[in-house]
Amino acid sequence: MVEKIQHLEMHGITKRFPGVLSNNNVNIHLDAGEVLAILGENGAGKTTLMNILYGLYQPDAGNISLNGKKVKINSPSEAIQLGIGMVHQHFMLVPTLTVCENVILGLSKTFLVDLKTAKKQVQEITDKYGLAINLDAYVWQLSVGEQQRVEIVKALYRGANLLILDEPTAVLTPQESNELILLLKNMSNQGNSIILISHKLNEVMAISDRVTVLRDGEVCADVNTLETSQEALARLMVGRDMAPCRRDSEFFPGKPILELQDVFAKGDMGTDALAGVSLTIREGEILGIAGVSGNGQKELAEVIGGLRKVSKGKIVLNGKESTKMAPARIIEQGLGYIPEDRLHVGTIPSFSIWENLILKDHHQPPFAKRSLLQNRVIMSHSSSLVEKYGIKTPSLETPTGRLSGGNIQRVILAREITRNPVALVAAYPTRGVDIGATEYLHSKLLEARRNGIGVLLISEDLEELTSICDRIAVLYEGKIMKVMPVEETDERLLGLLMAGIVE
Amino acid sequence: MSSRSRGVFIQIVVLLAALVGALLIGAVFLILAKSDPLKAYGVMFTGPISDKFGITETLVRTVPLLLVGLGIVISFRSGIINIGAEGQILAGAIGAAAVAVSLPDMPAVLLLPLVFLAGGLSGAVWGGIAGWLKARLAVNEILSTVMLNQIALQLYLFLIRGPLIDPKEVSYGTGVPQTASIPQQIWLSRLIPGTRLHSGLIFALLLAVLVYFFLWRTSIGYRMRAVGAGPEAARYAGIKVEWYLILAMALAGGMAGLAGAVEVTGVHHRAIEGISAGYGFSGIVAALFGRLHPLGTIPAAVLFGALLLGADMMQRAVNIPAAMVMVIQGLVVLFVVSSDYFLKNPSFLTHLKAKIFGQKVDGEGGK
Numbered sequence: 001m002v003e004k005i006q007h008l009e010m011h012g013i014t015k016r017f018p019g020v021l022s023n024n025n026v027n028i029h030l031d032a033g034e035v036l037a038i039l040g041e042n043g044a045g046k047t048t049l050m051n052i053l054y055g056l057y058q059p060d061a062g063n064i065s066l067n068g069k070k071v072k073i074n075s076p077s078e079a080i081q082l083g084i085g086m087v088h089q090h091f092m093l094v095p096t097l098t099v100c101e102n103v104i105l106g107l108s109k110t111f112l113v114d115l116k117t118a119k120k121q122v123q124e125i126t127d128k129y130g131l132a133i134n135l136d137a138y139v140w141q142l143s144v145g146e147q148q149r150v151e152i153v154k155a156l157y158r159g160a161n162l163l164i165l166d167e168p169t170a171v172l173t174p175q176e177s178n179e180l181i182l183l184l185k186n187m188s189n190q191g192n193s194i195i196l197i198s199h200k201l202n203e204v205m206a207i208s209d210r211v212t213v214l215r216d217g218e219v220c221a222d223v224n225t226l227e228t229s230q231e232a233l234a235r236l237m238v239g240r241d242m243a244p245c246r247r248d249s250e251f252f253p254g255k256p257i258l259e260l261q262d263v264f265a266k267g268d269m270g271t272d273a274l275a276g277v278s279l280t281i282r283e284g285e286i287l288g289i290a291g292v293s294g295n296g297q298k299e300l301a302e303v304i305g306g307l308r309k310v311s312k313g314k315i316v317l318n319g320k321e322s323t324k325m326a327p328a329r330i331i332e333q334g335l336g337y338i339p340e341d342r343l344h345v346g347t348i349p350s351f352s353i354w355e356n357l358i359l360k361d362h363h364q365p366p367f368a369k370r371s372l373l374q375n376r377v378i379m380s381h382s383s384s385l386v387e388k389y390g391i392k393t394p395s396l397e398t399p400t401g402r403l404s405g406g407n408i409q410r411v412i413l414a415r416e417i418t419r420n421p422v423a424l425v426a427a428y429p430t431r432g433v434d435i436g437a438t439e440y441l442h443s444k445l446l447e448a449r450r451n452g453i454g455v456l457l458i459s460e461d462l463e464e465l466t467s468i469c470d471r472i473a474v475l476y477e478g479k480i481m482k483v484m485p486v487e488e489t490d491e492r493l494l495g496l497l498m499a500g501i502v503e
Numbered sequence: 504m505s506s507r508s509r510g511v512f513i514q515i516v517v518l519l520a521a522l523v524g525a526l527l528i529g530a531v532f533l534i535l536a537k538s539d540p541l542k543a544y545g546v547m548f549t550g551p552i553s554d555k556f557g558i559t560e561t562l563v564r565t566v567p568l569l570l571v572g573l574g575i576v577i578s579f580r581s582g583i584i585n586i587g588a589e590g591q592i593l594a595g596a597i598g599a600a601a602v603a604v605s606l607p608d609m610p611a612v613l614l615l616p617l618v619f620l621a622g623g624l625s626g627a628v629w630g631g632i633a634g635w636l637k638a639r640l641a642v643n644e645i646l647s648t649v650m651l652n653q654i655a656l657q658l659y660l661f662l663i664r665g666p667l668i669d670p671k672e673v674s675y676g677t678g679v680p681q682t683a684s685i686p687q688q689i690w691l692s693r694l695i696p697g698t699r700l701h702s703g704l705i706f707a708l709l710l711a712v713l714v715y716f717f718l719w720r721t722s723i724g725y726r727m728r729a730v731g732a733g734p735e736a737a738r739y740a741g742i743k744v745e746w747y748l749i750l751a752m753a754l755a756g757g758m759a760g761l762a763g764a765v766e767v768t769g770v771h772h773r774a775i776e777g778i779s780a781g782y783g784f785s786g787i788v789a790a791l792f793g794r795l796h797p798l799g800t801i802p803a804a805v806l807f808g809a810l811l812l813g814a815d816m817m818q819r820a821v822n823i824p825a826a827m828v829m830v831i832q833g834l835v836v837l838f839v840v841s842s843d844y845f846l847k848n849p850s851f852l853t854h855l856k857a858k859i860f861g862q863k864v865d866g867e868g869g870k
Contacts, residue, residue: 327740341735344735348732351729360740368721
């Protein structure tokens with residue numbers, strides 16, 4: 001058994017990538033039983049720092065010491081040997097194996113796997129921390145929150161007593177997030193150390209004992225959680241005061257611009273993912289769709305965009321029935337669409353920024369004349385958008401896939417909004433995006449609303465929905481539970497509706 | 504040196520290293536076959552560049568490689584893998600020859616374009632079938648193109664042995680499976696008298712520039728690249744993905760068909776057995792070696808033309824089995840395709856850059 005980690009210190013860590021100083025003389029420290037939050041915007045260097053600790057990268061300068069002894073961590077397996085475990089944002093589980101099999105995967109030293117003993121050992125761990133999980137269930141049957149717990153058990157089974165969690169709540173529902181928070185508290189109370197990478201202020205405040213704030217690769221603050229506030233942390237993280245976006249109460253919606261009438265559509269599994277959805281979005285309003293993801297949100301956005309067949313019902317866009325229209329015709333009718341998968345649907349990662357900015361208009365003037373691309377026009381158009389939308393990029397020729405999530409979202413937003421849509425569907429536009437970019441996206445959606453665009457905003461973030469939407473509809477198992485003005489909602493009511501409970 | 508030209512330089516270094524690696528392993532096989540690898544490679548490398556014959560014969564092989572390679576660039580860039588160029592060359596060759604021999608009295612200004620059109624269209628139809636199967640019925644294009652090669656080969660043999668056989672072969676009783684000679688007015692002119700180098704080279708080079716222009720400067724080319732690089736995003740943007748898959752395969756087949764037409768009008772002056780000569784496969788390698796870029800495919804096609812010729816010469820000079828030549832070619836393919844891993848590994852590239860250009864590369868990339 002390895003020595004338990006009582007004290008971790010990373011000192012003077014510097015890591016340079018071509019053109020970027022990702023970590024600059026970063027110091028962090030952590031004691032047993034402590035929860036340290038590493039807070040920072042996307043690109044601030046949080047993940048790089050943790051990848052160094054986990055042995056995925058080697059620092060250019062600086063050192064790591066455990067319990068006062070300097071260590072060199074050359075690979076994740078060495079990190080695991082030292083008692084450091086990491087739960088990645090994207091899980092690394094085999095769906096067709098059971099929970100128990102996943103946990104012991106790769107550890108069996110003998111030819112035949114002694115599942116019985118292994119199961120007993122895994123059970124001991126789950127009992128110790130009160131992790132409710134069925135060890136015989138197949139991973140594909142589990143919800144995202146349960147899969148995350150399997151990852152945690154995996155790290156613990158390998159002897160980790162320092163656990164790194166990379167944006168753990170990004171994929172969870174509010175309820176699952178709360179359960180995770182309780183679990184982490186329990187684990188730290190039993191003497192484990194936890195490092196939490198996050199840019200969500202509320203969860204940092206809820207779980208951590210101490211917060212180290214990174215900005216542009218440098219530590220700009222190291223404070224006790226009890227002695228700080230969300231506002232102070234936001235300021236530290238962004239480097240300026242934040243003004244949360246709110247809709248103005250003036251609300252003069254116009255005529256209906258996008259209507260869904262009793263729409264049915266099949267999901268990828270062949271079952272009805274949408275089972276009779278009726279919605280009306282009017283000019284100059286933002287209609288929010290609340291709900292736990294997987295209840296038809298993806299399909300809802302896709303049927304409106306023409307990417308998925310409507311099996312029954314009718315969609316009317318800008319006065320014309322668009323139910324059976326091809327995506328190109330729907331775009332012509334004036335639909336803007338920010339898709340959920342911004343990297344592979346919203347953009348082409350290997351295409352340059354300018355190529356992605358003309359994705360929907362490459363065939364028409366002024367960008368193409370007689371099928372010839374007008375590079376001069378395209379370039380000046382693109383550089384003005386890059387400036388106007390604050391897209392941070394080395395050049396217009398940079399492949400879009402190399403940008404951060406927030407910047408990719410800005411590319412999509414710039415393209416969709418400058419096309420002057422009459423209606424805009426935005427699916428999870430701020431998921432995984434830092435607060436600076438979130439604020440910007442919200443301000444742009446509100447601007448679109450002021451310009452008379454009808455916006456459909458799909459989100460899991462109740463705070464986001466209640467702060468910028470005019471009306472909120474709750475989607476549950478492919479049906480609209482209720483549509484109500486934002487003034488009549490509260491978190492408890494929305495939470496109940498999201499769980500399918502009608503009072 | 505600018506950052507960009509350095510990048511190109513690095514790519515060339517890696518690709519040449521792959522070539523050397525393939526030849527080293529090939530040397531082992533040559534020794535096993537009891538021949539002297541130094542002598543063999545000596546002939547292989549100096550033969551094609553030592554005299555007028557070598558250089559012109561290299562370029563004769565370059566032409567079909569380049570044409571096929573251009574088609575491969577179009578199809579791979581559009582996200583569809585075309586292994587069917589062999590069959591498409593045959594379709595093009597037989598289409599071109601059939602039109603040429605049936606209109607012997609037409610003036611060249613009309614007949615030559617018509618023959619090329621026939622060759623291109625025949626190849627396009629043959630390629631388009633695989634595209635259509637993929638787009639409409641989701642048939643894997645690798646399987647369908649390979650199978651279509653077999654069908655094309657048998658059809659081609661049937662035609663040159665039966666309906667299209669040279670009447671002279673029948674009357675003399677020799678029965679060599681080939682079509683009649685095409686009218687002399689459409690034989691492509693020889694660029695250098697006394698050699699086989701013909702004006703098809705200029706045609707192929709012009710097409711390379713045209714394909715580059717098409718893919719990167721037109722909206723249709725943009726769409727095809729979009730379909731290849733991000734099919735979901737292309738569909739989201741209103742591009743009819745299936746249609747462009749078919750178009751890509753038709754264009755790729757058309758290019759291979761033109762290669763067949765050029766072989767007929769420029770080299771053999773008739774459709775003969777074995778006219779595709781493996782160009783349909785070597786052209787894929789040339790395109791990959793040229794980084795799937797139309798202009799990069801030009802030097803790659805010259806290089807592989809020289810390799811093919813050099814291998815022929817080596818076989819005669821050191822008397823090794825013909826199969827050895829194919830082994831060495833196969834090794835080159837494996838190494839080149841594997842080198843892609845290194846070309847896509849940024850840390851390896853940075854390391855190599857630092858080795859070659861010294862330490863000053865640091866901090867340059869992002870600016």
